[in-house]
Structure formats: structure tokens, C-alpha cells
Amino acid sequence: MSGLSVSPVKTLMALLIGAILGLAAGAGSAMWIAGAVGPGVRIGGGINAGGWKSDWTIGSPAANPWTRARVARHGLLALSKEEAVYFTRNTDDTGERLQEACTYRVTGIALPALWWSLTLYDATSFLPQNSDNALSFDRTDADTARMGEAWSFLIAPERPDAGGPWVSSRAAGNFDLTLRLYKPAPDLIAAPLETLPPPAITRLSCRSAP
CATH class of the missing domain: 2.60.120.600 (Domain of unknown function DUF1214, C-terminal domain)
Structure with missing residues (x-):
């Protein structure tokens, strides 16, 4: 079983990278929708x-x-x-x-x-x-x-x-x-x-x- 174990450091790094990517994706999408980046105001409510x-x-x-x-x-x-x-x-x-x-x-x-x-x-x-x-x-x-x-x-x-x-x-x-x-x-x-x-x-x- 020891061959299948994952290093705690690697686990921590994977979680940290996942959190950073998640925050970047969330912030990027929020800025895009708010018009801070990308195209400006676009109305589309149906x-x-x-x-x-x-x-x-x-x-x-x-x-x-x-x-x-x-x-x-x-x-x-x-x-x-x-x-x-x-x-x-x-x-x-x-x-x-x-x-x-x-x-x-x-x-x-x-x-x-x-x-x-x-x-x-x-x-x-x-x-x-x-x-x-x-x-x-x-x-x-x-x-x-x-x-x-x-x-x-x-x-x-x-x-x-x-x-x-x-x-x-x-x-x-x-x-x-x-x-x-x-x-x-x-x-x-x-x-x-x-x-x-x-x-x-x-x-x-x-x-x-x-």
C-alpha cells in the first residue's frame, strides 16, 4: 500500500493550484460580465x-x-x-x-x-x-x-x-x-x-x- 500513497506535500500543492485556478476563473468571469475586461455593456435579458x-x-x-x-x-x-x-x-x-x-x-x-x-x-x-x-x-x-x-x-x-x-x-x-x-x-x-x-x-x- 505504501507505493500507492500520495505525499502530503503533493496533495497540498494540488489543492493550492486548484484553489488558485478556481479563484482566477471566478474573478475573470466576474470582470468580463461586469465589463471591466473584454467588450463593454451588452444587454441581453430575454x-x-x-x-x-x-x-x-x-x-x-x-x-x-x-x-x-x-x-x-x-x-x-x-x-x-x-x-x-x-x-x-x-x-x-x-x-x-x-x-x-x-x-x-x-x-x-x-x-x-x-x-x-x-x-x-x-x-x-x-x-x-x-x-x-x-x-x-x-x-x-x-x-x-x-x-x-x-x-x-x-x-x-x-x-x-x-x-x-x-x-x-x-x-x-x-x-x-x-x-x-x-x-x-x-x-x-x-x-x-x-x-x-x-x-x-x-x-x-x-x-x-x-
Whole structure:
């Protein structure tokens, strides 16, 4: 039997290595989910309206610890759904990743909220570092352009020659869009999939790599 015995030192080392690996895996997954490493804020709580994802527990005590950690870290999604609801999207209508090298047209109709905005964030959930002062489109922009019920704007790294509403993706790399709807209609909270008319994102062209 002595040939089958395991040295106490080896046993201790194995337990120590296992504990270290377990702590590293747990800490790494927590940091990933909280947005401290890897991609930034991503919402995915079972609500998916035409590619726009949301989670109705955001801003409430029902939010899981990982969602609350992301809110605390990024400060983007702090209000309850009665005050505001949030949807994010990082792909176009073909399912391709949104990226700085491409030009997109975003189109939609009147949204069920008192006020709304669409804002572009880079892959780390921060505003791109550019000086274009054109990182968001909102209901006021649509009203100013007198678009009526339907509205549209372009996303591109440079201001389009034809003019018109534009959101800059310069220095954004792979990016996301966050749709905020403030004071949403009760029907939207009760039945988001049936009530939200999801904005479409059409890829128009892409620059070839140098």
C-alpha cells in the first residue's frame, strides 16, 4: 500500500493550484460580465426586438449582481424601466458587426416614449474619441429635420457630402448603438416585442482595408 500513497506535500500543492485556478476563473468571469475586461455593456435579458436587446430588470432590485456591476462601472443604464428603457445593438440587418469602416442608414418611425435618443459607443462602451460633435440622434433632431412619423440618419466616419442627419463613427472601431426611451408608454413596458418598432440598420458601403 505504501507505493500507492500520495505525499502530503503533493496533495497540498494540488489543492493550492486548484484553489488558485478556481479563484482566477471566478474573478475573470466576474470582470468580463461586469465589463471591466473584454467588450463593454451588452444587454441581453430575454428581450430581443428585431435585434435590439434589453433587460427589464435594469435599474431595479431584481437585477442580478452582474447587471448591477455593469451599471455601476459604466453608469449608462441606471434608471428603472418606468423612467427609461434601454436597447442595445451591435449588428446591422444582415447580422454583420457594426464597424467604423462602413456607412449605414438607420431608419425608423415614431417611438413609444416621451423622448428618445440613439447614441453610438465604441466597443468599450465609451464615446469615440473624435471632435465631430455628432455621436447621437434623438427625437429633437427628427423634429428639427421635419421628418414627421418616419426618420433616418447616416452613420459614417466622415460627414456625408449630401448633408443631412449624421452620426460619426470616426475612431469608433467596432461599435454599438444604444437606444434610450425616456418615459416609455405603458404598452411598451407590458409588451415590448409587440410595441417597439425596431429601427432598421442598413449597410450601404464599406471602405476596403488599406
